[in-house]
Amino acid sequence: MAKVHPNRVDSDLPATSAPAAAYGTGGEGAAVLTVWRKSLLLNFDGFTVFDAKGDLVFRVDNYASGSRWEVVLMGAAGEPLLTIRRKKLSLGEHWLVYEGEGGDRPRFSVKKHANVLQGKALAQxxxxxxDAEGGGTYEVEGSYARRCCAVYDEQRRVVAEIKRKEATGGVRFGGDVFRLVVQPGFDAAVAMAIVVLLEQMFG
Structure with missing residues (x-):
């Protein structure tokens, strides 16, 4: 059976208060993360994310333990990095992304595209x-079901991509294991939050 990543998870990893900007970039290159659609905890849904060295960098464990209206993206040691909350009493699917355990001021607003005529458009x-001072809007396009998506900035530059992952020998992992490629300058934690939201919208 193909191995997702070999490295163990250390329980005494130091906590950090801010989301990492580019795990496993190796300097100037893009960060290539392996996303496993499985929680580290038994009987829980969620995600486990490894960097290029096989070290744990992100985790989501709380789908089954609480409401799907709120999801927390955590670092390797379980520290909250971003809190994702669905906005109530809004037309369509509208989510807000907060720093840490949440608060009154969201960092990002994410809306699911409802117009089927827009083709590959998934979310905005x-x-x-x-955060708005550093740029405004990103478009998410592609097919999450096929694990083939891209996040574009306002200049139509790709800042993050979801791709299928192939094991050694060309054996496919299927949809539960895939790659998240994050370009330099784009927050890897935000990219992973977008993955979580796509799972909520289209999973």
Whole structure:
């Protein structure tokens, strides 16, 4: 059976208060993360994410333990990096992404595209508050079911991609294991939050 990643998870990893910007970039290159659609905890849904060295960098464990209206993206040691909340009483699917355990001021607003005529358009990600000063809107396009998606900035540059992962020998893992490629300058934690939201919208 193909191995997702060999490295163990250390229980005494130091906690960090801010999301990492580019795990496993190796300097100037893009960060290539392996996303496993499985929680580290038994009987829980979620995600486990490894960097290029096989070290744990992100995890989501709380789908089954609480409401699907709120999901927390955590670091390797279980520290909350981003809190994703569905906006109530809104038309369509509208989510807000907060720093850490949440608060009153979201960093991002994410809306699911409802117009089927837009083809490959899946969602729109808009910066909020202070984050908006660094750029405005991102478009997510492709097919999440096929694990083939891209996140574009306002200049139509790809800042993150979801791709199928192939094991050694060309054996496919299927949809539960895939790659998340994050370009330099784009927050890897935000890219992973977009993956979580696509799972909520289209999973």
């Amino acid at each position: 990600v808009t910066r909020c508050g202070l």
